[in-house]
Amino acid sequence: MENAIETIALVKRYPTNAPPRRNVSDIRGGFGGRGVGPTSFSGIIRVLKGTKGPFIEALRGIDLKIKEGEVFGLLGPNGAGKTTLIKILCTLVIHDEGEAYIYGLDVKKEPSKVLRNLQAVLPESRGFSWRLTGRQNLEFYSLLYGLRDREAKERIDYLLDFTGLKDRAYDGYQRYSTGMQRKLLLCRALLQDSHILLFDEPSAGLDPNSAAEFRSMLRRLSRDEKKTIFLSTHNLYEAQDICDRIAIIDRGIITACDTPDNIRNMTVDEKVFNVMFLDMVFNDDMTKMVNQLSEIIGVRGAMPEVDSDGVFHGLTIHADKDLDISTILDIIIKRGLKIRIINSKEPTLEDAFMIITNRQQWHPSENTNQTR
Amino acid sequence: MEIPIGLRQIIAFTKRDFYSWTTYRIMVYSQIVNIFVGVFSWGVTAEYVNKPVPEMYSGTSYISFLIVGVAVGNLILPLVQGVQTQLNPWTLETVLMTNISTPVFVIGNVMWAYIFSIISLIPYLIIGTFFFGAKLNINIPSTVLAFIISAAILVGLAMISTGLRIVTKSTDPITWIINILQSIFAGIAFPVAFLDKIFFPGISTISWFLPQTWVYHLCRLAMLTDASLLNPSVIIQFFEGSIFAIVFLPIGYKTFQWGVKRSKREGTLGWY
Numbered sequence: 174m175e176n177a178i179e180t181i182a183l184v185k186r187y188p189t190n191a192p193p194r195r196n197v198s199d200i201r202g203g204f205g206g207r208g209v210g211p212t213s214f215s216g217i218i219r220v221l222k223g224t225k226g227p228f229i230e231a232l233r234g235i236d237l238k239i240k241e242g243e244v245f246g247l248l249g250p251n252g253a254g255k256t257t258l259i260k261i262l263c264t265l266v267i268h269d270e271g272e273a274y275i276y277g278l279d280v281k282k283e284p285s286k287v288l289r290n291l292q293a294v295l296p297e298s299r300g301f302s303w304r305l306t307g308r309q310n311l312e313f314y315s316l317l318y319g320l321r322d323r324e325a326k327e328r329i330d331y332l333l334d335f336t337g338l339k340d341r342a343y344d345g346y347q348r349y350s351t352g353m354q355r356k357l358l359l360c361r362a363l364l365q366d367s368h369i370l371l372f373d374e375p376s377a378g379l380d381p382n383s384a385a386e387f388r389s390m391l392r393r394l395s396r397d398e399k400k401t402i403f404l405s406t407h408n409l410y411e412a413q414d415i416c417d418r419i420a421i422i423d424r425g426i427i428t429a430c431d432t433p434d435n436i437r438n439m440t441v442d443e444k445v446f447n448v449m450f451l452d453m454v455f456n457d458d459m460t461k462m463v464n465q466l467s468e469i470i471g472v473r474g475a476m477p478e479v480d481s482d483g484v485f486h487g488l489t490i491h492a493d494k495d496l497d498i499s500t501i502l503d504i505i506i507k508r509g510l511k512i513r514i515i516n517s518k519e520p521t522l523e524d525a526f527m528i529i530t531n532r533q534q535w536h537p538s539e540n541t542n543q544t545r
Numbered sequence: 546m547e548i549p550i551g552l553r554q555i556i557a558f559t560k561r562d563f564y565s566w567t568t569y570r571i572m573v574y575s576q577i578v579n580i581f582v583g584v585f586s587w588g589v590t591a592e593y594v595n596k597p598v599p600e601m602y603s604g605t606s607y608i609s610f611l612i613v614g615v616a617v618g619n620l621i622l623p624l625v626q627g628v629q630t631q632l633n634p635w636t637l638e639t640v641l642m643t644n645i646s647t648p649v650f651v652i653g654n655v656m657w658a659y660i661f662s663i664i665s666l667i668p669y670l671i672i673g674t675f676f677f678g679a680k681l682n683i684n685i686p687s688t689v690l691a692f693i694i695s696a697a698i699l700v701g702l703a704m705i706s707t708g709l710r711i712v713t714k715s716t717d718p719i720t721w722i723i724n725i726l727q728s729i730f731a732g733i734a735f736p737v738a739f740l741d742k743i744f745f746p747g748i749s750t751i752s753w754f755l756p757q758t759w760v761y762h763l764c765r766l767a768m769l770t771d772a773s774l775l776n777p778s779v780i781i782q783f784f785e786g787s788i789f790a791i792v793f794l795p796i797g798y799k800t801f802q803w804g805v806k807r808s809k810r811e812g813t814l815g816w817y
Contacts, residue, residue: 187812231812257812265638267809288644300639302561304568309561316557317643319550345568361639 176238177276177369177401178245178262183235184270185257185425186228231257233425234271239403239418241368244395246416247405250530254425255405256295259373262403263293275369292362293371296378299354300361301346307357308333308342311364318365325364332360336390352383359390370394372404376411384408388415409522419522423530437520440528443473444494445518448501449487451511458508459485465504471496551649558653559660566657580665581672587615588677600738601762605769609680612673614733617764619669620662621699621757637711638815647801651704659696686774687767687783694787695760701793702756708797708804714816723755731757756793759786 232254239245249255260266261273264284273280275287301310308329315325333339336356341349349357355375362370375391376384392415394400406412412419413433420430429436454462459477466475471493478487490501505512520528548556567573591608598605640650673679702720709717730737730752737752752758763786766772772779808814 185812260812263642265641265809265814266812267806269810285644288642293642295638300636302565304565305561309564313557313561314643316554317640317645319554319644 175241175276176274177241177243178237178239178403179274179277180235180237180258180262180271181273182271183232183258183261183268183273184230185232185254185261185266185268186230187257189227189229230425232261232268235422235425235427237420237427237430239401241401242395242399244391244402244415244417245404246412246419247403247422248407248409248412248419248526249405249422250407252424253422255422256373258422259293259295259371259403259405263291263295263371264288265293289365290367291369291371292365292367293373294355294358294362294375295373296355296358296375299358301354301357303347304345306343306345307338307349307353307360310346310357311360314361315364320364328364328366329360332363335363335393336360337386350383351378352380352386355379355383355387356390359387363394367400369401369403372402374406375404376406376408384411391415409526413522421526421529428529429525433522436529437522437525438494440520440525442494443491444496445489445491446498447478447487447489447514447516447518448505449478449513449516450505451513454485454510456485462504462508462510463488466490466501469496469500469504472501551646554645554649555653555656559656562654562657566661576661576665580668583615583619584612584669584672585676587611588673592677598736600736602736602765602769606678606680608673608677609769610736610765611734612669612677612679613681613765613768614761616666616669616673617695617761618733619665620659620695621760622662641805641814647704647798648700651700651707651797651801655700655703681768682771683768684771684773687772687779688764690774690783691763691767691786694763694783694790697790698756698760698786698793701790701795701797704797704801705793708800708802711801711804711808711814714813723757726751726755727757731755732761737762756789759789762786 235254235258247255247258257266261268262275262280264280264287267281275291278286278290280287300314302313305313311329311332312325315329320328330339333342336359338353338356338360341353346354346357355378372391376387379387388411391402391404395402395415402415404411404416416433418430418432419436421428421436429439431439454477463475463477466472466488473491473493475491476489477485478489480486488505492498492501502512588608591611595607598607598610602610645653670679670681674681702723706717706720709719727733730740730749732739732752737749737758740749740752741747763783766779766782772782774780774783805814808816
């Protein structure tokens with residue numbers, strides 16, 4: 174199947190006033206090299222073209238493949254390069270090296286064709302006339318997108334209904350709440366019914382209810398209209414909730430790219446879980462069981478849990494992350510013990526994000542997900 | 546017959562700006578009042594210094610000369626400033642993502658301002674004629690052609706100005722220089738030939754290198770002297786004026802494209 178979006182070794186540098194340092198490109202004979210004096214002819218040409226350094230690298234070789242119909246999330250801290258990547262894909266920024274394709278169309282060489290297949294919702298790029306109604310604004314853009322009158326009317330009616338703005342369509346845009354403004358941005362992006370939609374921080378600035386409503390719309394777009402959705406977000410819950418796959422970008426480099434579950438799991442090489450018993454366990458029994466469990470290949474350790482009265486009531490087990498825990502449970506059950514609860518201590522996507530972006534180490538004791 | 550999409554898009558811009566304009570009611574009233582105050586202000590000035598204008602437009606009174614000049618001047622300003630006033634990061638990024646062509650973007654953004662200027666030209670001509678006694682000898686085909694050539698020159702200038710402004714994010718130096726020179730050399734309030742008498746012979750040559758001079762000259766020629774397009778000397782002057790359009794339109798187009806491309810490369814399209 175053809176990739177909806179593909180980037181190959183994508184590099185973007187921005188001019189900077191900062192003195193050259195490790196992260197600043199200053200390649201001799203390349204972009205804005207030291208060998209080019211400001212008053213030389215080639216120096217003047219580079220000033221005119223905007224290719225004179227020094228530069229800071231916003232993207233440092235991005236390789237991504239996003240399949241048609243996929244919901245793909247781009248996670249990263251501030252300044253990681255998320256917005257730059259989205260703007261390159263929607264032809265608002267020109268990359269310096271590498272390639273980017275939308276359905277095989279080169280975004281640098283064929284921007285017009287690219288824009289027929291893709292639209293973006295950029296929160297800071299409103300572009301609406303504050304004095305016109307929501308509907309008038311959409312009518313204006315429908316003409317810019319080349320829709321015929323009847324087609325535009327039908328499409329606008331459908332989109333206002335889809336986003337729940339129908340009742341407020343004749344209100345002035347300046348009376349819209351932030352959530353409504355975001356919905357109108359979505360309406361505009363959907364006017365020409367592009368196959369690919371890019372979202373830059375879609376729920377930023379929205380209250381929890383509006384954010385949930387917006388996410389629900391994204392899910393409907395993916396499920397019912399088979400749109401390919403590419404979104405950048407800080408919101409890890411949002412990413413885990415709606416994305417089929419995610420990539421973590423940090424300082425211009427993709428550091429991980431997989432399903433949310435795999436990303437969570439890739440940061441640790443063991444699983445940790447507590448087994449709590451319904452009844453108390455005697456010392457001898459516990460010792461024998463711990464020894465027996467420790468002999469299982471893949472079990473790295475088993476520690477008895479003792480309550481405040483000094484009674485054994487559970488076990489904490491460290492095991493290889495691929496181990497089938499039914500072997501462990503078999504041993505426990507065969508010893509006549511009843512299991513009250515199993516607590517799985519797995520890393521969340523936030524833990525994974527922090528580890529991958531080198532912000533923090535994961536400690537199993539800090540998190541607990543319960544499985545009954 | 547189906548209206549071409551480019552024209553429909555220009556109409557969309559015009560409608561948007563018109564609707565938006567009508568919502569600012571106090572501004573609408575003040576602009577209408579400004580038109581009438583402007584006519585009377587210039588009319589009284591012209592009446593005070595009234596004398597024939599022997600240079601270039603023989604048989605024309607100063608009031609006729611000035612009223613047409615000021616009216617045409619009102620056409621020029623919005624065309625050069627029209628796109629600039631619309632340029633903000635929210636509009637530019639979003640509109641460029643719709644894939645519209647550069648000429649449609651530029652013409653669309655100035656069209657309402659231009660239409661309003663043409664509408665405001667009418668009271669200038671009516672009040673000038675009936676109240677101050679200005680005598681117009683309008684040749685309609687020449688006037689239409691003069692307006693078309695003027696619009697082409699000014700759209701070229703608007704594109705240059707916009708392209709530079711996208712990069713500089715403030716005043717563009719080239720349009721600024723042209724506008725500075727215009728105030729002295731374009732002949733808004735006096736025939737440019739008069740410069741030779743005031744300063745030294747030959748200085749008026751500078752005027753003919755300014756696009757605005759040709760806009761004023763062709764419009765005055767058509768509206769004050771009944772210049773027929775069958776007259777070879779008139780045709781030559783219109784041809785000379787149209788050279789500016791032929792030169793400025795592609796330069797403007799390229800400058801706009803350059804400005805957008807450079808801004809995209811620097812990642813500053815959304816900056817203002």
